[in-house]
Amino acid sequence: MKKLHIEKFKCFRNVDIPLNQLTVFVGANGYGKSSSIQSILLLKKAIDSNIDFRNDIKYIYLNDVYGQNLGVFESVRNVIDEDVSFSISINSDKINENGMSCEIIEDKVEFLEVLDNSDLSSFQVDVNVEKTENLGGKNFYYLSAERVGPRISQPLVHLDYPNVGIMGEYTAQVIESFPVNEKIDENRCFPGSKNKRLEAQVNEWLNSIFPDVKIKARKSLETLTAQILIDNIFSKGNFATNIGFGISYALPVIVSCLIAEENTFVVIENPEAHLHPAAQATMGKFLAKMSHAGLNIIVETHSDHIIEGIQLYVAKNSEWHDKVTINCFGKKEGEDQPCVESITFNKNAEFSGWPDGFMDQSQIDFTELRNVRTSAELKRN
Secondary structure, eight states: OEEEEEEEETTEEEEEEEEOSEEEEEEOTTSSHHHHHHHHHHHHHHHHHTTTOSOOOEEEESSSBTTBOOOSHHHHBOTTTOOSEEEEEEEEEEEOTTSOEEEEEEEEEEEEEOOSSOGGGGGEEEEEEOOOSSSOSSOOEEEOSSOOOOOSOEEOOOOSSSOOOTTSTTHHHHHHHSOTTOOOOGGGSOTTOOOOSHHHHHHHHHHHHSTTOEEEEEEETTTTEEEEEEEOTTTTTOOBSOOOHHHHHHHHHHHHHHHSOTTOEEEEEOTTTTOOHHHHHHHHHHHHHHHHTTOEEEEEOOOHHHHHHHHHHHHHOGGGGGGEEEEEEEOOTTOSSOEEEEEOBOTTOOBSOOOTTSSOHHHHHHHHHHHHHHHHHHHHO
16 A cells, blocks of 8 residues: 655645555545645656656756646645645555565655745755655656547647647547557456457447447648547448547546556546546446556546446455545644545445545435425425
């Protein structure tokens, strides 16, 4: 089990957030979910800027951190501590052959305010990287909540490794250019499918979320663009370029999980965006299976249906129940930072706890509706 430790960053004074093979961030707006994601992105950027691992201090900028603009140092330090530094780390226990914990592996970065008079300094921080074990690999996959909607085409670019971009802007290129002889990991393939090429697997999973839908990708070297074309039960083989928001937002999630290298991190914000409730539940099952197949997936979501899909997958794969952690972000009376309550599953896919605000809005609305109906009935009588 890993944990994300955040100290004096934004709303967090000092917090440990468990990270499992599949980690889900839930909770009301404004309680630190996005700040936690940003801390991981900033940690990864800092590690990559010190790729020689010599513990030398280097500058990094707080803006364009995987598409996130964090502003100036005053915007990211914790206002309670009023310190000139903050730190972010991911820790994990290294297990020996006997199953005993024998070493703590840690990616830790201390971020220091640059104290000079130049205007530029307020947008940069000194970085001191101590170790790089958890996030030190080249490949890292992050999908922002703000993804590219329907487009007639997407630009062709040079990619250091296959990835769809932080907004899914290279999805068409990745599908079209993926090597013909490279097969998708069998554990991530759609159950019962025989064709293990990327486009075939994308269509298998896409069809489970959007019934009777099929896509294909093509590129043009003349215009240096790539396209996603769509076919469904009504177009009858006449592929069109307008794919709709639901598919354009879900497609990068599917592709990222299918192409990501084993044991790498895949961070996804709002995988439920623009999806029908039934499609959201299926997306939850898909993410659980992809994590079960060897990915470290972190999901930020506001969808009960995503949680329910994950729960259904755990119910059918009970041996994997301890590899899922749901972190519920909230606030407790008297606390000066958001609280994080962790929920796990037992072998029957039952929740270990039920914090205030967790998956209860439907019950609240139903109770209010029942009270309104009862009041109206009493008035009529």
